[in-house]
Every structure is written in C-alpha cells, then in structure tokens.
Amino acid sequence: MRRVVLLVLAAVAASLAWASPVAAHPMPHSVVELETGGDSVGARLQLPAQDLSLASGITPGSGAGWKPAVRAYLAAHLRPTTDGRPWRVEITKVRLTDAEQTSTGRYREVVVNAVLTPPTGVDPQRFTFAHDAIVHRVVTHTVLVSGGGRQLGTIRTDTRSMTVAPLRVDLDEDGTWPGFAAMVRLGGAHIAEGADHLLFLLSLLLSAPLLAAGGRWRGALPARRALRRIGGITLAFTAGHSIALAVSAVSRVELPAQPVEAFIALSIVISAVHAIRPLFPGREALVAGVFGLGHGMAFAFTLAEMRLSTGQLVIGLLGFNLGIELVQLGLVAVALPLLLAVARSRIRAPLRVGGAAVTAVAAAGWLADRLGRDNPVARFADSVGSHPTAVVTILAAAAVATGVATALRTRGRAPGPRAGASRSGRAVVGWSRGGAAGGGVRDVDAQGLAGSGVTER
Amino acid sequence: MSIVGVLAAAVLMASGCGSDDDKDTATSSSASASSSAAGVAGVVNAANAFLDTLSDDQKKIAQLEFIEENAVAWSNLPCGSTCRPGIEFGKLSDAQLTAAKAVLKAAMGTATGTGFDQAEKIMLADGVLSEQQGSGQAMPSGGTPPSGGAMPSGGAMPSGGAMPSGGGMPGASASSTNGQSTSGYGAGVYFLGFLGAPSATGSWEISFGGHHLAVHLTYQAGKVVGTTPFFIGVEPKTWTASGTTYAPLATMHDGMAAMLKGLTSDELAEAKLAKTYSDVLLGPGQDGQFPSTKEGLAVSGLTDAQKQLVLTAIKPWVQVAADADSATWLTEYEADLDKTYVAWSGGSQLTEHADYVRVDGPGVWVEFVCQNGVVYQNQIHYHTVYRDHTRDYGGEFSF
Numbered sequence: 054m055r056r057v058v059l060l061v062l063a064a065v066a067a068s069l070a071w072a073s074p075v076a077a078h079p080m081p082h083s084v085v086e087l088e089t090g091g092d093s094v095g096a097r098l099q100l101p102a103q104d105l106s107l108a109s110g111i112t113p114g115s116g117a118g119w120k121p122a123v124r125a126y127l128a129a130h131l132r133p134t135t136d137g138r139p140w141r142v143e144i145t146k147v148r149l150t151d152a153e154q155t156s157t158g159r160y161r162e163v164v165v166n167a168v169l170t171p172p173t174g175v176d177p178q179r180f181t182f183a184h185d186a187i188v189h190r191v192v193t194h195t196v197l198v199s200g201g202g203r204q205l206g207t208i209r210t211d212t213r214s215m216t217v218a219p220l221r222v223d224l225d226e227d228g229t230w231p232g233f234a235a236m237v238r239l240g241g242a243h244i245a246e247g248a249d250h251l252l253f254l255l256s257l258l259l260s261a262p263l264l265a266a267g268g269r270w271r272g273a274l275p276a277r278r279a280l281r282r283i284g285g286i287t288l289a290f291t292a293g294h295s296i297a298l299a300v301s302a303v304s305r306v307e308l309p310a311q312p313v314e315a316f317i318a319l320s321i322v323i324s325a326v327h328a329i330r331p332l333f334p335g336r337e338a339l340v341a342g343v344f345g346l347g348h349g350m351a352f353a354f355t356l357a358e359m360r361l362s363t364g365q366l367v368i369g370l371l372g373f374n375l376g377i378e379l380v381q382l383g384l385v386a387v388a389l390p391l392l393l394a395v396a397r398s399r400i401r402a403p404l405r406v407g408g409a410a411v412t413a414v415a416a417a418g419w420l421a422d423r424l425g426r427d428n429p430v431a432r433f434a435d436s437v438g439s440h441p442t443a444v445v446t447i448l449a450a451a452a453v454a455t456g457v458a459t460a461l462r463t464r465g466r467a468p469g470p471r472a473g474a475s476r477s478g479r480a481v482v483g484w485s486r487g488g489a490a491g492g493g494v495r496d497v498d499a500q501g502l503a504g505s506g507v508t509e510r
Numbered sequence: 511m512s513i514v515g516v517l518a519a520a521v522l523m524a525s526g527c528g529s530d531d532d533k534d535t536a537t538s539s540s541a542s543a544s545s546s547a548a549g550v551a552g553v554v555n556a557a558n559a560f561l562d563t564l565s566d567d568q569k570k571i572a573q574l575e576f577i578e579e580n581a582v583a584w585s586n587l588p589c590g591s592t593c594r595p596g597i598e599f600g601k602l603s604d605a606q607l608t609a610a611k612a613v614l615k616a617a618m619g620t621a622t623g624t625g626f627d628q629a630e631k632i633m634l635a636d637g638v639l640s641e642q643q644g645s646g647q648a649m650p651s652g653g654t655p656p657s658g659g660a661m662p663s664g665g666a667m668p669s670g671g672a673m674p675s676g677g678g679m680p681g682a683s684a685s686s687t688n689g690q691s692t693s694g695y696g697a698g699v700y701f702l703g704f705l706g707a708p709s710a711t712g713s714w715e716i717s718f719g720g721h722h723l724a725v726h727l728t729y730q731a732g733k734v735v736g737t738t739p740f741f742i743g744v745e746p747k748t749w750t751a752s753g754t755t756y757a758p759l760a761t762m763h764d765g766m767a768a769m770l771k772g773l774t775s776d777e778l779a780e781a782k783l784a785k786t787y788s789d790v791l792l793g794p795g796q797d798g799q800f801p802s803t804k805e806g807l808a809v810s811g812l813t814d815a816q817k818q819l820v821l822t823a824i825k826p827w828v829q830v831a832a833d834a835d836s837a838t839w840l841t842e843y844e845a846d847l848d849k850t851y852v853a854w855s856g857g858s859q860l861t862e863h864a865d866y867v868r869v870d871g872p873g874v875w876v877e878f879v880c881q882n883g884v885v886y887q888n889q890i891h892y893h894t895v896y897r898d899h900t901r902d903y904g905g906e907f908s909f
Contacts, residue, residue: 080789080881103882107786107864159887191864193789212791212799 080104080194081152081160083187087200089224093170094133094177100187102149102161108190113149113163120147123163130186133169133222140180141170178225184208185217200224233372240376243355248434249317249419250294250348251384256324256412257286257337258388259405262396265334270405273396282337283392287385289338293345294352295374301353302370313350315423320344321416328409352377549834550710550732556616557708557716560609564597568606572597576706576714578907581726585794586741586893588636588695588721593794595705595717599633600698610702617716617727617832623761624829625836628742631758632723635744637697638751639721639885695721695885715903722893724794725830728904736904737831737839738897741793745883745891759892763860765823766867766878770858772819773807781807783855787866790877790895798909800899804870806853817847824869824876827896846871856880863890873898 081101088095102113111122124144133140146166153159171177187194188209196208198220206220244250262279263270274282301308324340326332333340356366356373395401418430564572574580574595585593599607611626619625699720706714710732718725722743728736748757773781783805792799809820821844828843829836843850850871857865865880875897880890 103863104788107788191786191788193787193791212796213802215801215803215805 081162082195082197085182085184085196085198087169087182087198087205087222087224089177089201090168092177093168094180094224096131096165096167096169098127098131098163098165098167098186099152100163100165101152102163104187104191104194105163108187108194113161123147123165127165127167127186130184130189131167131169132183133171133180134183135171135175135180138172138175140172143168143170176225179221179223181219182208182222183219185219188217198222233368236369236372237376237379239355240352240373240378241380242376243352243373244377244380245384249321249416250351251381252412252416253317253321253324253344253348254287254290254341254381254385255388256321256328256409257290257341258283258385258392259328259409260331261286261337262392263405265331268330270331273401276393279393279396280389283385283389285338286341287381289342290345290348291378291381293342294349294377297346297349298352298356298374299349299370301350302356302366308350308353310351310354311423311425313347313354315420316344316347317351318416318420318423320347322413322420325409325413325416329406329413549832550729550734553613553616553716553729553832554708554710556609556613557704560606560613560702561704561708563603563606563609568597572702573704573707576906578903580703580705581715581717581903581907582795582797584717584719584724584726584739584741586722586724586743588639588699590694590699590720591701594701594703594719594724596701596703596719598698599700599702600696613702613716614718614725618725618830619832619836621829621833623758624826625832628758628826629718629723629725631756632742632744633697633700633720634751634756635746635749635758636695636699636721638749639745640695640697642885643695713904713906715906726903727831728901728906730904734831734835736898736901736906737828737835738902739792739794739797740827740830740896741790741894742827742830742896743891743893746886746889747891759894762826762878762894763892765819765826767858767860769816769819769823769852769869770854770860770867772816773812773852777807777812778854778858781852781854783853783866783868785855786864787855787877787879788864788881790879790893791868792875792877792895792897793893797902797907800875800897801870804851806851806868806870808848809850809852809871810848820847820850820852820869824874824896827876827894828874830896843871843874846873850874861890871899873900875899 081104083101083104084099086097088097105123106112109122109126111119111126113119113123124147127144128142131142133142144165144167146164148164150162150164151159152162169180171180182198184196184198185208186196188196192210192212192215194209198205198208200222201224205222205224208217208220210217260270261282262274262276264272264274273279300306323332324344327337327340352373356369395404398404414430415434418428418434421428422431561569561573580595583593583595587593591598597610599610602610614626614629617626618629621627700723701718701720703717704714705717706712708714708729713728713730713735715726715728715736719741722741722745724739724741726736726739727734742759742762744759747759747763748755750756770778770781791801809817812820821840824843825836825840828839831839850869852867852869854867855864856862858867859865860867860878860880863880863882867878869876876894878892878894881893883889883891
C-alpha cells in the first residue's frame with residue numbers, strides 16, 4: 054500500500070511538473086497572426102515596445118508622430134511576396150497596450166492590424182513572408198507566426214550565418230480549415246485542457262454512486278444503479294452542451310464571453326457543493342443538461358474565432374463535438390472504477406468532501422475573477438494549469454491505488470486458505486482499523502463491498 | 511488545476527494514515543565527502559557519497575543517462591524541474607544538502623566570488639526575488655494561462671508551442687526527470703543531477719542549476735573535459751541582507767567593462783557590433799549555433815596590457831571549474847588570444863538595457879548582457895553565458 058501511495062504521489066508530482074508553463078524566452082517575442090479573408094490576408098502583429106524601440110528608434114506612445122512612424126517602419130519590414138512580386142500592405146490600426154508572456158513580467162506592446170493583398174490573380178494562401186521588423190536589428194528577438202489556429206513558423210536570426218530568412222507561408226494546407234481529423238483533435242484538446250468543463254462533470258459524478266437521505270450523502274448505491282446514474286449525467290451534459298454548441302455556432306450569434314465564463318464557474322461551485330451536501334438529489338442529470346448549455350456556448354467561442362464557412366462549420370462542428378465527447382467518454386471511463394471504488398472505500402468521505410471543497414473554492418475564485426474581481430485563488434488555480442495527461446494519469450493511479458487498497462482489505466478480512474500469505478493484507482487492515490473511519494460507516498462499506506462484487510477475489 | 515489538487519489531497523490523506531514500516535531510509539551514512547582527495551577523484555568520491563545519502567526514489571531523479579537529450583535540457587528561466595534535470599535542493603534533508611554542496615565545492619572550486627561561492631549567491635538572489643514577489647509558489651508574474659476553457663484557438667500560442675529560444679525539455683526526458691514540481695523563485699529551487707555514473711574512469715557530467723544558473727561539468731577518464739555551457743545571471747544585481755551587501759556578478763561586469771575601457775576609441779569603434787542584443791545569443795537550446803564568422807576587434811592587434819584585460823575579463827567564468835582545472839583552461843585560452851575577438855553593442859559601460867559584450871575565440875565564448883529587470887522592473891539585471899566552441903558538454907555531442 055505504501056508503495057502504491059508513493060507511486061501515486063510521484064505521478065501527482067510529475068503531472069504538476071508537466072502542468073507548469075513551458076520555458077520560453079525571458080524577453081518578450083513578437084507574434085504575427087495571419088488569417089485569410091477572401092482575396093487578402095488579415096495580419097495582426099504584436100510588437101514588444103522596448104525591442105521595437107531598440108530596432109526602430111521610435112518611442113511608442115510618445116508624441117503624436119509615433120503611429121505614422123510605426124507605419125513607415127513596417128512598410129519597410131513587413132513584406133509579403135509571391136515569386137518576388139510584392140503584395141500591397143495596408144496598415145489599418147496601430148495601438149499601444151499592456152501585455153505579459155511567461156517569465157517576462159509586464160511590458161508594453163504595439164498591436165498593429167494590417168491587410169495584405171496579393172497582386173491580381175495571385176493565390177492569397179501561399180506566399181513568402183519576409184517580415185523582419187525588430188529582428189533585422191535585435192539579433193536576440195523572435196517572431197512567432199501563426200494562422201488558422203496553428204503555428205506556421207518562427208522568424209529569427211540564424212546565429213551561424215547571422216541572417217534572417219523569410220518564412221514560407223501556406224495558409225491553405227491545413228490552414229484556416231484544418232480538416233475533420235484536426236477538428237476532432239481540437240475538440241479533444243479543448244475539453245482536456247479546459248479544466249472547468251471536466252471539473253464540473255467530475256464534481257457531479259463524485260456523488261453519483263451515493264444515496265442521499267435526510268439531507269446528507271449516505272451509503273453507496275448498488276453498482277448497477279450507480280452506473281446508470283453516471284451514464285445519465287454524462288449523457289445529459291453531452292446533450293446540453295452539444296445543443297448549445299450547435300445552435301450558437303450555426304446561428305453565429307455573438308455571445309459575450311464574460312457572463313458565459315462566469316456561468317460555468319458558478320456551475321462548478323454548485324456541483325461541488327452538491328457533492329458535499331445533496332442540493333438536488335436525483336435531479337443531477339437535469340442539472341447537468343441545463344448547465345451543459347452554458348458549457349456548450351463556451352465551446353462555440355473556439356469555433357467562432359476560426360471564422361469558418363458554413364459548410365466547413367457544419368463538418369467542423371461535428372468533428373469538434375466528436376473530439377469533446379471522445380475525451381469526455383475516455384475520462385469518465387477512467388474515472389468510473391475510481392468513483393465506484395471510492396464510494397465503497399473507507400476514505401470516501403474525506404476524499405469526496407475534501408475534493409469537492411477544493412474544487413468549490415477554486416471555482417468560487419474563478420467566479421469572482423470572471424465577475425471582474427482579480428483574486429489569488431483564481432490566479433493560483435490558473436497557474437497550476439491543466440494537462441490532460443495529468444488528469445488521466447492521476448485518475449488511473451488513484452483508481453489502481455483505491456482498488457488495490459480495497460482488495461487487500463477484503464483479502465485481509467476473509468479467512469482465506471493462505472492466511473499466512475496475507476501479511477501485507479493484515480498490515481493494511483491494521484491501518485484501516487487505526488484509520489479515520491468511524492464505526493457506523495464501516496457497516497455500510499461492508500455492505501457496499503459485498504453488494505458490488507467489484508473488488509472480491 | 512484542481513482535479514490534480516483534489517486527488518493529491520485525497521492521496522495525501524490516505525498516506526497520512528499509512529503505517530511507517532517501510533519508511534524511506536534516507537539517513538546520512540557517509541555524508542562526510544572526502545574533500546581532501548584531490549581533483550576528479552575527490553569529485554567522484556563526493557558524488558558517490560551524496561548518492562549514498564539518497565533513497566532509491568531520489569536516486570532515480572538525481573541520476574540520469576548521459577545522453578544529449580538530458581544534457582541539453584537546461585534553462586536560465588525560473589521553470590523549476592520542468593526544464594532541467596536533477597534533484598531539488600529545497601527537498602533534501604540537511605545531511606543530503608551538505609553532501610550535495612560538498613560535490614559542488616569539489617567540482618566548482620573553493621575560491622571566493624567564483625565557482626560554488628558565486629553559485630550560492632545566485633541562489634540567495636532568487637530567495638530575494640521570491641520574497642519580493644511575496645510568494646515563492648506562483649510563477650513570477652508571467653505564466654498565467656487563459657482561465658478555464660478558453661483555448662488560445664485562432665490565435666498564436668506565444669509561450670507553449672514553439673519555444674523560440676529553446677530551453678524546453680524534450681518530451682521524453684520529462685519523464686526521466688519527474689518527481690519534483692516546484693516552479694518559480696526560491697533559494698531552494700536549484701537542481702543537482704548526474705548524467706552518467708560518477709566514476710574516475712567513465713564519462714559523466716554534473717548538471718546543476720536553476721533560475722539564472724546552469725552549470726555543466728563533464729568528466730572523462732578522470733579528467734575534466736568540459737566546463738561549459740555555463741549560464742549565470744542575477745536579479746537583483748546587488749542587494750543587502752543582514753548588513754552584508756551582495757553583488758555576485760560585479761567582478762564579471764567590472765572585468766568586461768574594464769576590458770572595453772582599456773580600448774582606444776578607434777579600437778572601440780572597430781569592436782562595436784552593428785546590431786542589438788537584448789539577451790545572450792547562445793542561451794539554452796542554442797547548442798552549437800556559434801556564428802561562423804567572428805565579429806568585432808581582433809585581440810591579436812592589442813597591447814599586452816590590453817590582452818591581459820581580456821584574459822582577466824573571462825577568468826571568472828572559466829573559474830566555474832575547480833581551481834587547478836580552471837587554471838589549465840585559462841592557459842589554453844591565453845594561448846588562443848591572437849585568434850580571439852572582442853565585440854560589444856549598446857553602451858560600453860554595460861549599464862543600460864541591451865548593453866552587450868562578447869569574447870569569442872577558437873575555444874572560448876563569453877557573452878554578457880544587461881537586460882531590464884523582470885521583478886525589479888526599474889533596474890537592469892545581468893545574463894551571461896560561457897561556452898566552448900568544441901568542448902560544450904565535454905564534446906560528447908555534435909550539434
């Protein structure tokens with residue numbers, strides 16, 4: 054048991070490590086986002102003010118002349134071409150904002166919008182992107198170029214030759230329309246990395262295998278009923294967010310992000326509190342469906358930002374939703390044995406209440422944050438980050454740990470034929486008896502064990 | 511994310527009730543590293559004495575394979591164990607920590623102001639940053655991902671995807687260096703690892719570092735064959751604690767500034783680079799990316815006094831290795847001086863953001879740059895790197 058616990062701890066630690074932000078440049082880099090819009094390409098440039106200043110001599114934000122100066126500077130350095138033929142570059146907007154990247158601290162950056170138009174008859178999807186703003190001068194600067202939700206490449210000085218090579222851009226190839234498979238992946242990644250969606254569902258499922266009576270959670274439901282409930286909740290959440298996703302995506306309605314995000318945080322708070330004390334016992338599926346609508350609207354933001362054509366949208370929607378459901382299903386499948394085992398384990402009360410309490414606090418922090426109150430809880434919850442591997446690893450490890458613990462306990466209790474062989478089992482029994490659980494709960498657990506048959510050998 | 515926290519809490523609860531019968535026995539059996547033994551043998555003894563203090567699980571974290579993937583996995587950033595191998599100092603017992611420091615003293619020399627003494631002050635500086643931030647827990651101001659469900663979606667992924675200047679951990683080696691989790695600032699967030707088994711016969715490397723620090727000392731058949739890459743930086747560049755004023759990179763700064771000050775105005779003009787450097791060129795992830803043409807002013811045309819200033823300037827970096835080894839190394843770099851170049855950019859006083867200086871020889875490569883502070887945004891801080899054109903990581907890998 055001790056070893057299992059150590060393994061699980063190691064897994065938790067490792068997952069936390071992976072969840073930390075990846076190393077990046079300590080000096081902020083430039084970002085260029087490209088987007089096809091019919092016969093031209095829209096570009097959005099983020100230029101860190103300090104390096105821009107070093108490279109151009111312009112001091113952004115000072116005096117009236119800095120914006121025209123930035124336009125003139127970019128005219129010389131933002132140069133898309135096709136076979137040597139230059140495109141027309143029209144800068145539509147220049148402004149100064151605050152920004153922050155990993156490990157950089159806060160800094161000022163200049164954001165520029167531009168429209169890049171190829172010569173008549175030239176394919177607007179493929180071009181040579183000779184963009185060397187800042188990097189022509191600041192050797193240690195880097196430009197990340199993206200388009201259609203993916204990284205297209207990096208423009209930086211090749212230190213061996215001390216030259217800056219232009220980037221070949223192909224927006225068509227897996228470009229703004231990434232294809233069905235990519236949409237499935239995107240959907241999967243979206244839910245796996247969106248901690249809030251999974252937290253909501255897991256919080257609801259936490260109490261699903263339990264029986265509510267007298268305003269408290271009591272004994273475990275028989276496995277079959279627990280499974281049916283878990284299935285019902287998952288299905289209802291799926292139905293809710295699928296409907297909302299489809300409606301908001303196809304109708305292209307522009308939803309304000311903040312209330313939707315706040316609604317989602319609220320849904321987690323409620324479902325976490327419900328896991329501590331039953332608020333709506335037996336109606337979990339209904340609640341999952343209703344709150345699922347809100348989660349679906351949030352999914353739609355991702356699709357909306359891709360600005361797909363209607364045909365692409367319908368197929369993309371299917372793929373995106375399929376990805377979401379696959380990951381969600383996988384997660385429930387991994388969580389299922391854990392949920393069942395925990396419901397029958399001696400430590401289920403502290404596990405459930407502790408887990409739900411932490412979740413409720415984190416979600417309350419998010420809620421406050423999304424209502425405009427920046428707070429340390431939300432910042433911490435965010436900074437811990439999220440990682441699909443972490444979730445799956447921990448769930449699997451915890452399921453194994455709980456299963457092993459329960460199995461050992463069962464073996465220790467049953468007067469087996471090889472009583473002498475179960476030394477480890479006995480040790481664990483000794484631990485269980487000395488452990489936290491009170492006498493009343495023990496009977497329920499014993500029933501649960503006998504009834505489920507899951508852990509008996 | 512709190513699923514992680516939930517389960518970690520649950521597991522901790524479970525383990526709290528556990529029996530203690532097979533508790534880790536990480537007591538110090540032989541922490542008394544034989545620092546009397548000279549040279550590499552002394553380092554090997556100290557390393558093995560340290561390893562003996564570790565539990566099996568700790569050993570798995572501290573001892574890795576000597577392969578390129580593990581060797582190049584370092585960073586100057588406060589990214590904890592996600593970007594570098596080794597076991598975290600803050601998680602060692604007192605006896606283990608003493609043994610760990612004995613390794614580094616044997617390997618990095620005992621001089622004051624360089625080697626391990628300097629490294630320890632960089633760790634103190636990170637403690638200062640941690641206090642300044644109010645918490646050593648959270649990522650330093652940056653690193654806050656978009657909350658909850660919002661994918662970066664249509665936009666770029668500035669910090670995740672591309673890792674422009676490297677320093678990222680290759681995926682596979684993340685699993686081989688797992689087990690520690692801290693990121694952010696802190697005097698204890700420094701990691702010591704061994705690539706390969708410490709021995710007086712085989713090839714192995716000491717990898718030691720954290721924020722603003724990356725030390726790589728490579729040994730082969732009982733000899734020091736690599737003292738680089740060595741990244742050292744500091745923020746704040748000077749501070750006072752308990753009446754003592756610290757300025758761990760002052761010697762490096764002053765040596766470089768004195769070297770430039772010793773040049774005539776014509777020489778300075780020739781040494782000046784056309785472009786701007788707001789960081790070191792060959793930081794993490796830039797292994798082997800030395801410019802093929804040396805830029806700046808040839809040292810061969812300088813007076814003996816000026817040449818001496820060049821040698822004095824690079825000396826504190828070379829002293830990352832134990833005293834006798836760094837002396838050998840320095841002699842070689844001295845012999846190379848006529849093929850060495852000095853270059854600078856920004857201001858030659860080295861006081862403002864993007865003031866930069868470089869010494870580039872057939873072997874030696876030292877860069878020093880001033881950069882605006884991240885935590886103390888109203889003052890500059892220093893980044894520096896020492897590499898060797900042919901002997902980074904002991905020349906074990908070709909880039």
